[in-house]
Amino acid sequence: METMPDWLLVILRAIGLLITVFAILKWLGKRQLSELTLFEYIIGIVLGSIAAEITISPNQNMTNGLIGMAVWFIVPFIVILLSMKSHAIRNITQGKGTVFIKDGKVLEDNLKKEKYTADELLEKLRRKSLFNTADVEFAVLETDGSLSVLPKKDKQPITLSDLGVKQSTKEPQTVLMDGEILNEPLATAGRSVAWLETELDKLGVSIENVFLGQVDAMGQLTVDLYDDKLTVPSPQEKPLLLAEMKKCQADLELFALQTDNTEAKKMFEKNSKRLQSVIDKATSVLQN
Known part of the structure; x- marks a missing residue:
């Protein structure tokens, strides 16, 4: 009986083992490479090594190789199940985060423990747009090697909640596509066809010329x-609101200068300063 050529055996083994390794790793869970724990990383390397050895060695006993792969699959799978129920086992297999900065103070001993230099810490902070350790309230090195950072309160970007503004975080609704109105998303956004046509008139475009149209939160x-050569003006609602706020603040200053009533002057000046404070905080939100 004619034996199978070595090259054909290698191809068949490679295809079979590729499917096997893929199925095993998929069964163990979906993670990006940067999110793999050390334990999972070692499993991937060993399974790949066993598969490669069986593939390129036609004389290698395939059964023994598959048994080895099965062991490297079953044991880690059991460990993963146990780690889901036990915090102690999770700390052993996945590790735990290491605090690098606490209350604005760099913990040098923890840096040394994780074999990190000051330059490497500063590099990770710069990737978070933080250039001064004094601006950091808390920073921890996660088990996947990423650095999670909490800036100090005065260094955090202003949010709508800071301004006392309640706003929905709903996703934008695509109301126009390929020159056609999508009625269901338009209704979800709480808008009508008449409103949409009015807004398009403000922008000076027709429905047929729109490739994609969205209504934000x-x-x-x-x-x-x-036509990519045509420039569409930006929505003006927020800039107009900012302009109105500035006008009101200027009017309050003017009223304070014009009145001879002491109490009224104090009231106008006080509210002018309060409105200016709101404008300073809202400018980044309301400017396009």
Whole structure:
């Protein structure tokens, strides 16, 4: 009986083992490479090594190789199940985060423990747009090697909640696509066809020329046209609101200068300063 050529055996083994390793790793869980724990990383390397050895060695006993792969699959799978129920086992297999900065103070001993230099810490902070350790309230090195950072309160970006503004975090609704109105998303956004046509008139474009149109959480319409050479003006609701706020603040200052009533002057000056404070905080939100 004619034996199978070595090259054909290698191809068949490679295909079979590729499917096997893929199925095993998929069964163990979905993670990005950067999120793998040391334990999972070692499992991947060993399974790949066993598969490679069986593939390129036609004389290697395939059964023994598959038994080895099965052991490297079953044992880690059991460990993963146990780690889901036990914090202690999880700490052994996955490790735990290491605090690098606490209350704005760099913990040098923890840096040495993780074999990190000051330069490496500063590099990771710069990737978070933080250039001064004094601006960091808390920083921890996660088990996947990433650095989680909490800036100090005065270094955190202003949010709408800081301004006392309640806003929905709903996803934008695509209300126009390929020159056609999508009625269901338009209704979900709480807008009508008449409103959409009015907004398009403000922008000076017709429905047929719109490739993609979306309504954001603040109810503003943005469009992308088929003709990339045409420039569409940005939505003006927020800039107009900012302009009105500035006008009101200027009016309050003017009223304070014009009145001879002491109490009224104090009231106008006080509210002018309060409104200016709101404007300073809201400018980054309301400017396009």
